Amino acid sequence: MFYVIALLTGLLFGMGMALSGMIDPNLVIAFLDITGHWDPTLIFVMGGALMVFIPGYLLLIKQRQQPLLTETWSLNNNKTIDWRLIIGASLFGVGWGLLGVCPGPAITSLFAGNTDVWLFIAAMMAGLMVSKKLAPIAR
Template identity: 55%
Template structure:
């Protein structure tokens, strides 16, 4: 229960930070990515500010931990390889972020703005995740089913 409460608090703080910094506004994100046009460096300052706040805590508190504070082990991927799925997913994420100017985390926060564009992005993201899971499950069951 404590883990979930801390996770919720971290999510709320992240969302508030994104709202206060203006990073839930797709125009700011697209402006940052437009390095050959009218570049907007504000996202770099937001990331730099976050690093200035996080870095001392990491080196003095987090880095020294042999295990997570609220778990017995760290959650590490069992698949360390860089495969086609990872590359494709990363490319789709980057293309979507660049075109829409919306990242999944800030999109959840921006849902509260009432923007139809953000709602459409969020719905598309959910449908995309559902389709990928469905295709992956079908592909896995096809390859593990006995050949007859």
């Protein structure tokens, strides 16, 4: 049941990104370009998502002592801000700002028929493999 719900929520998330235009790199770059030709339409997408998420979180998730489909919560308790976090977040932000693509919209865009994101997905997978190799060294 866990995997069915995960699949359904992933499909719903992907459809929401596709319908809202978040899989269009030009729209994302226009949203991030606050000093040029800024397009604020993605604010409404984010606002709509928060209007659905916040009540759902407060009513369905926050009050629970135990998750519905597993024994324990899967939360990261690491609150440390270290150089690995800063470098990773910076690389993510620079890549998103330059290309207008991040992992979720890239995969959704691929399933929507956009073959331009293949290079991004290949680079993302290579980055994941390199980071797994470097993780034991960095500790």
